[in-house]
Amino acid sequence: MPLVRIDVNHGRTAEQLQRLSRGIHDAILAEYAIPERDYFHILTEHPQGQIVAQDAGLGFERTPDVVMIQIFTQGGRSQAAKQSLFAAIADRLAELDVAGEDVFIGYVENAAGDWSFGFGRAQYVTGELAVPRK
Amino acid sequence: MPLVRIDVNHGRTAEQLQRLSRGIHDAILAEYAIPERDYFHILTEHPQGQIVAQDAGLGFERTPDVVMIQIFTQGGRSQAAKQSLFAAIADRLAELDVAGEDVFIGYVENAAGDWSFGFGRAQYVTGELAVPRK
């Protein structure tokens, strides 16, 4: 169920983009114990200048390699679980040479009943899918 | 008020995209009884490979025609109402030859006061617009 929007500047190859997405998914799999095929990403490339991502006052500079990640998923997980996820995402992206400075994450919660994976059915409500533990 | 983000792969004509959007809007009109002109969609086309949408373990395959739908609207509607909406969207898209396998929906709730339709005014709070019944 997480739906992940990933926004980046133009400049990566298709294979690099695919690895970026895969790295984020692997972090979610490892931390949230969701099914392997619970994989829903929307990646959008932007011309330079259309992503603005400063440092919120933390005192660092980002590069054009910045990766803007927005995660939509069911609520209920603990703050600690979210923080583990954020760290795992940064770790996986570090393996792909994305600097810690370039990993921005926002998280938005909804409910299991807010998802339909196909056929207009809400599979967490119908029981076709088990709701992931929180 | 629903703001609907629709993400698809490149490959449909402008007319097909317009019908897709219209079908989703017609489903919302029919199910939620909102005003006809309460129509706010943002459609984005993507190069192949930039939308990842597996099956969450349900056991089916999607096609490149997959339609990723994200609905932002006021909270308060019942689970049954949401499920009717999901089904209606899939039904309308089926009429446009979008397979049930290719309809992904995520739903995010906010409040009526979280919307401004123009002029920097929150028209559901000022009373310029009636808040849709839930």
Place this chain on the structure above:
Amino acid sequence: MPLVRIDVNHGRTAEQLQRLSRGIHDAILAEYAIPERDYFHILTEHPQGQIVAQDAGLGFERTPDVVMIQIFTQGGRSQAAKQSLFAAIADRLAELDVAGEDVFIGYVENAAGDWSFGFGRAQYVTGELAVPRK
């Protein structure tokens, strides 16, 4: 922390887009008293026809200059604060010749702990950043 998605039709220059983004950010700075560098925007240009934005029944017409703004930020601010923000955004955009009819805003709330500005850390939780007052 606000993450702002801005969707517009093709047709503005890079400089015009940059001023649009800056105007929205200046409104947020003025109204929410966040740090100057708490600036996170994702701007996406669309071919004509891929943004649908009618009037919700209010009785006006939009132009192709329409600016779709979606603000993701921590919950807890008052309705009055949000309405001041909406008005300030419209005022700033008016200075850039964006008509009031063309300013659409949706607002989605999460929590301070739902953000990571870099390094996989949740800086509002670790204390590296002060949570903006509400």
